[in-house]
Amino acid sequence: xxxxxxxxxxxxxxxxxxxxxxxxxxxxxxxxxxxxxxxxxxxxxxxxxxxxxxxxxxxxxxxxxxxxxxxxxxxxxxxxxxxxxxxxxxxxxxxxxxxxxxxxxxxxxxxxxxxxxxxxxxxxxxxxxxxxxxxxxxxxxxxxxxxxxxxxxxxxxxxxxxxxxxxxxxxxxxxxxxxxxxxxxxxxxxxxxxxxxxxxxxxxxxxxxxxxxxxxxxxxxxxxxxxxxxxxxxxxxxxxxxxxxxxxxxxxxx
Amino acid sequence: xxxxxxxxxxxxxxxxxxxxxxxxxxxxxxxxxxxxxxxxxxxxxxxxxxxxxxxxxxxxxxxxxxxxxxxxxxxxxxxxxxxxxxxxxxxxxxxxxxxxxxxxxxxxxxxxxxxxxxxxxxxxxxxxxxxxxxxxxxxxxxxxxxxxxxxxxxxxxxxxxxxxxxxxxxxxxxxxxxxxxxxxxxxxxxxxxxxxxxxxxxxxxxxxxxxxxxxxxxxxxxxxxxxxxxxxxxxxxxxxxxxxxxxxxxxxxxxxxxxxxxxxxxxxxxxxxxxxxxxxxxxxxxxxxxxxxxxxxxxxxxxxxx
Numbered sequence: 001x002x003x004x005x006x007x008x009x010x011x012x013x014x015x016x017x018x019x020x021x022x023x024x025x026x027x028x029x030x031x032x033x034x035x036x037x038x039x040x041x042x043x044x045x046x047x048x049x050x051x052x053x054x055x056x057x058x059x060x061x062x063x064x065x066x067x068x069x070x071x072x073x074x075x076x077x078x079x080x081x082x083x084x085x086x087x088x089x090x091x092x093x094x095x096x097x098x099x100x101x102x103x104x105x106x107x108x109x110x111x112x113x114x115x116x117x118x119x120x121x122x123x124x125x126x127x128x129x130x131x132x133x134x135x136x137x138x139x140x141x142x143x144x145x146x147x148x149x150x151x152x153x154x155x156x157x158x159x160x161x162x163x164x165x166x167x168x169x170x171x172x173x174x175x176x177x178x179x180x181x182x183x184x185x186x187x188x189x190x191x192x193x194x195x196x197x198x199x200x201x202x203x204x205x206x207x208x209x210x211x212x213x214x215x216x217x218x219x220x221x222x223x224x225x226x227x228x229x230x231x232x233x234x235x236x237x238x239x240x241x242x243x244x245x246x247x248x249x250x251x252x253x254x
Numbered sequence: 255x256x257x258x259x260x261x262x263x264x265x266x267x268x269x270x271x272x273x274x275x276x277x278x279x280x281x282x283x284x285x286x287x288x289x290x291x292x293x294x295x296x297x298x299x300x301x302x303x304x305x306x307x308x309x310x311x312x313x314x315x316x317x318x319x320x321x322x323x324x325x326x327x328x329x330x331x332x333x334x335x336x337x338x339x340x341x342x343x344x345x346x347x348x349x350x351x352x353x354x355x356x357x358x359x360x361x362x363x364x365x366x367x368x369x370x371x372x373x374x375x376x377x378x379x380x381x382x383x384x385x386x387x388x389x390x391x392x393x394x395x396x397x398x399x400x401x402x403x404x405x406x407x408x409x410x411x412x413x414x415x416x417x418x419x420x421x422x423x424x425x426x427x428x429x430x431x432x433x434x435x436x437x438x439x440x441x442x443x444x445x446x447x448x449x450x451x452x453x454x455x456x457x458x459x460x461x462x463x464x465x466x467x468x469x470x471x472x473x474x475x476x477x478x479x480x481x482x483x484x485x486x487x488x489x490x491x492x493x494x495x496x497x498x499x500x501x502x503x504x505x506x507x508x509x510x511x512x513x514x515x516x517x518x519x520x521x522x523x524x525x526x527x528x529x530x531x532x533x534x535x536x537x538x539x540x541x542x543x544x545x546x547x548x549x550x551x552x553x554x555x556x557x558x559x560x
Binding site: 058060079080081084085089090092094095096098099100101102105106109110112154158 | 471499535536538541542543544545546547550553557560
């Protein structure tokens with residue numbers, strides 16, 4: 001359904017001196033097929049390439065080589081909005097904050113409609129009870145939790161065939177993660193949404209049918225959670241032992 | 255009588271489909287086109303004959319007064335001095351603004367000076383929109399001035415908007431805010447082509463517990479330029495905030511100069527300012543929701559200037 005064929009991503013030369021050194025390969029010749037209606041969790045250590053992989057699917061990052069086939073069509077060269085029109089939508093880890101643009105505006109763009117009833121239906125579907133929320137500007141005054149709920153709602157509002165969520169639990173309190181997992185599960189079941197969640201959170205890893213463990217830009221493991229546990233435990237071993245002298249040491253690099 | 259151009263200008267400036275209800279004064283090409291007063295709002299020409307005095311009786315609530323200006327004669331540069339006296343405890347909306355229709359080669363301009371005497375406890379919403387339309391090549395010039403004097407516990411909310419069409423604009427806003435009084439100014443300016451806009455603001459927080467919030471939103475397209483200056487001076491225990499954001503598109507240039515001057519030890523003042531292109535993460539977000547690049551830019555600008 002969504003097929004990644006030998007995809008490779010190297011940071012462009014022009015990015016030298018920005019966040020990462022130029023010419024660094026982030027995703028190495030990675031191949032995987034996401035089946036329609038599945039729930040996938042992508043996990044792995046920091047810097048392993050999880051977010052880059054998710055952004056390559058959405059078209060936010062451009063492939064260096066390889067192909068992405070979606071429902072039989074090659075979408076490797078499609079711009080972001082055309083991938084969105086084809087049914088792929090992305091929820092950002094750190095959602096954009098606007099000036100003046102409201103939640104209602106974003107939902108209108110997402111649904112292509114100003115119809116109040118339709119918008120209300122969506123916000124109740126994602127569990128936002130207050131109607132006042134609709135006319136809130138999506139700006140820096142929103143809390144981390146509020147903006148993540150808005151982000152989730154805008155993705156769901158598009159009724160995507162493939163929904164990609166990059167760390168949806170960032171900024172969300174412990175008590176909200178359960179209902180959030182349930183919501184994504186419900187969307188997957190009721191609307192057959194292929195759901196891809198980038199996360200370190202156990203709740204999402206447990207909810208997924210298939211887990212993809214990414215390490216150094218490659219798939220180190222794919223399968224159920226039980227099979228991944230030994231590798232995950234191995235990864236959780238601190239590799240900075242020589243530098244880090246336990247909890248008291250503020251310079252812990254993990 | 256309103257002709258087709260007058261109607262178009264009135265629609266754009268004051269959102270009017272025709273002659274407004276309630277009190278109004280419509281000025282066209284330097285002359286009075288129509289006036290109506292109400293039981294609580296009187297309008298008369300001032301002694302010098304260079305403007306009008308709008309006198310709002312104390313306790314007038316839920317009333318509005320429209321004072322639009324239409325300019326459609328090439329070569330005319332109109333100056334007017336209007337005074338508003340807003341009585342104690344009243345709550346009114348004033349819709350002002352000027353629309354230029356330029357059909358020729360000669361420049362046209364309007365300089366409107368509006369002085370407000372806001373009495374104790376009065377509440378005013380002042381909406382001023384400037385537009386310029388027409389196929390003529392003459393420069394369209396608008397130089398508005400507002401002077402606001404606020405008595406204790408009064409509130410003034412000013413919405414000042416100029417979205418394209420005006421070639422040259424020099425704005426000057428001055429306000430003296432009394433005890434417990436609140437001033438909120440929101441200025442939205444969009445310039446394009448080779449247009450120039452300048453806004454200078456001198457705001458004085460004079461009374462104890464006075465408050466001011468000055469917001470400026472600028473969009474600078476093509477080769478245009480905008481400069482925004484604000485001096486917020488505190489002379490009492492007060493609260494003041496300035497927020498100015500400019501989005502540059504094309505080769506536009508901008509100077510934003512917010513200044514805070516605390517001349518009282520209990521003054522609390524903050525400001526935030528930003529100049530830059532449209533943020534990439536905002537564009538990305540809207541594109542993942544199905545908008546192409548241009549549509550995403552339009553949406554962001556629309557929200558920003560709302």
